[in-house]
Amino acid sequence: xxxxxxxxxxxxxxxxxxxxxxxxxxxxxxxxxxxxxxxxxxxxxxxxxxxxxxxxxxxxxxxxxxxxxxxxxxxxxxxxxxxxxxxxxxxxxxxxxxxxxxxxxxxxxxxxxxxxxxxxxxxxxxxxxxxxxxxxxxxxxxxxxxxxxxxxxxxxxxxxxxxxxxxxxxxxxxxxxxxxxxxxxxxxxxxxxxxxxxxxxxxxxxxxxxxxxxxxxxxxxxxxxxxxxxxxxxxxxxxxxxxxxxxxxxxxxxxxxxxxxxxxxxxxxxxxxxxxxxxxxxxxxxxxxxxxxxxxx
Numbered sequence: 583x584x585x586x587x588x589x590x591x592x593x594x595x596x597x598x599x600x601x602x603x604x605x606x607x608x609x610x611x612x613x614x615x616x617x618x619x620x621x622x623x624x625x626x627x628x629x630x631x632x633x634x635x636x637x638x639x640x641x642x643x644x645x646x647x648x649x650x651x652x653x654x655x656x657x658x659x660x661x662x663x664x665x666x667x668x669x670x671x672x673x674x675x676x677x678x679x680x681x682x683x684x685x686x687x688x689x690x691x692x693x694x695x696x697x698x699x700x701x702x703x704x705x706x707x708x709x710x711x712x713x714x715x716x717x718x719x720x721x722x723x724x725x726x727x728x729x730x731x732x733x734x735x736x737x738x739x740x741x742x743x744x745x746x747x748x749x750x751x752x753x754x755x756x757x758x759x760x761x762x763x764x765x766x767x768x769x770x771x772x773x774x775x776x777x778x779x780x781x782x783x784x785x786x787x788x789x790x791x792x793x794x795x796x797x798x799x800x801x802x803x804x805x806x807x808x809x810x811x812x813x814x815x816x817x818x819x820x821x822x823x824x825x826x827x828x829x830x831x832x833x834x835x836x837x838x839x840x841x842x843x844x845x846x847x848x849x850x851x852x853x854x855x856x857x858x859x860x861x862x863x864x865x866x867x868x869x870x871x872x873x874x875x876x877x878x879x
Contacts, residue, residue, distance in 0.1 A: 584864040585643050587627050587677075588650045589665050590658045592619035597682055599709030599735050605650050607761050619657035628668040628675065641674035641833065642846040644864040654683035654690060666692040673701050673831040676864075680705040680732050682713075684720045691725075698727040700829040705730040705755075710738030718745050728752055728826060735759035735792065739771045746782035752826045753785045755862065757814070758792015760807070769797035769817070776819040785823040788814040789858045814858030822861060 594617055595603065609616040628645065630638045639645065647653060653662070669677050670692070681687065684706050704726040708714035714731075721729055722745075729750050733740055734757035745751060756775055758767030772788055779786035790810035795802045804810045848865025857863070 585627075585639050585645045586649060587624060587645050587647050588622055589625045589627075589648060590619055590621050590655070590661060591650045592616050592657070593651045593655050597707075597709065597713055598737055599682065599707055599713070601737075602735070602759055602761055602763055602765075604760060619651060619655055621658075621661055625661070625664075626668070628672045637672070637833065639672070639675060640846040641830070644676040644678055647677050647679040649680075652681055652683055653679045654681050654686045656686075659690070662690055663692065669699065669702060670694070672833050673699070674833045676701055676703060676828050676830070678703045678705065680707055682707045682717075684717050684724075687720075687724055695725065697725045700727050700831070702726065703728040703730060703826075703828075705732045705753075707732050707734070708740055708742070709733065709735055711740050712738075714740050714742060714745075718742065718751075722748060722750055728828070730754065733757070733775060734789070735765070736767050736771060737765045739768070739774065741774060741778065743778045743781075746778060746784060751782075751784055752824070753787070753862065754779050755787050755789055756819075757789040757858075758795060758810070760790075760793050760810075764793040766794040766796045766801060767792045769795070772817070772819055776821060779823065780821050783823045784821075785826070785861065786819070786821040787859065787861045788817060788819040789862075790814050811858040812856055815856050815860065820858075820861050 593605065595601070603616070606616040628639060632638055651658065706717045706721045708717060708731050718731070730753040731742065731751055732755050734755060736756050736758055742751065742754070754775060756772050759765050776786050776788065790807060791802070791804055791813045792810060793803065793805055795804060795813065804813060850860065851866045854860055854863070854866050
């Protein structure tokens with residue numbers, strides 16, 4: 583499975599992809615102001631242990647970091663050093679994060695960063711060509727071992743053909759926008775990115791169509807995210823490129839570091855086989871939300 587770690591919550595909208603932010607939508611249901619950035623109760627999740635002394639998140643897991651905020655939001659500057667420290671201690675986990683504030687990143691790196699940490703997968707949002715051309719050149723100048731692009735919400739045509747030859751982009755994820763007022767995603771936009779990634783042998787994953795998907799001049803309205811994911815999978819626009827190697831290490835201060843029984847081993851259930859995110863997923867959590875249940879069996 584994959585773990586979500588949201589050390590802080592809340593953000594401010596700064597670009598086109600923020601218009602229909604899902605966090606704002608969810609917070610509005612609870613009369614919460616999404617512009618208020620707060621440290622959450624889950625702040626110390628990566629280093630928490632169970633009663634047996636083992637880390638609650640086993641080695642080998644992927645940790646989706648700060649998905650209800652932006653890791654580089656200014657209001658979190660006072661907490662970020664501690665977050666980096668937890669990533670440094672848990673070098674046995676993959677930390678995956680996305681940012682629209684890439685211009686702030688260099689000054690926010692920890693002092694022992696060097697040319698990057700193997701367990702951090704840095705992704706930049708490229709919701710349209712304007713933001714791709716603005717953010718990708720900055721990303722290329724930053725010292726990260728692993729770099730990717732998130733074209734989600736995908737609200738305008740994007741070509742990265744001129745950037746792929748540099749060999750720095752390891753993965754591209756694409757997905758449409760959701761909820762009320764969502765802007766349509768054009769099939770041809772996805773196909774263009776897919777073709778460019780295949781030519782460069784870079785992994786491409788079309789995770790979901792979004793609420794409004796346009797193909798062959800027809801607009802498909804798909805409010806159900808399970809249907810979106812299935813439609814993305816059925817499109818055939820999935821490509822496994824060069825393998826991304828995360829050279830994970832044993833965590834510091836673990837009582838059971840690296841023991842065979844502790845290391846997470848991913849599995850996939852029946853429903854997983856037709857999921858748009860299957861290519862990049864770290865395994866099924868058997869949560870039952872897809873209606874399958876008992877996916878591990």
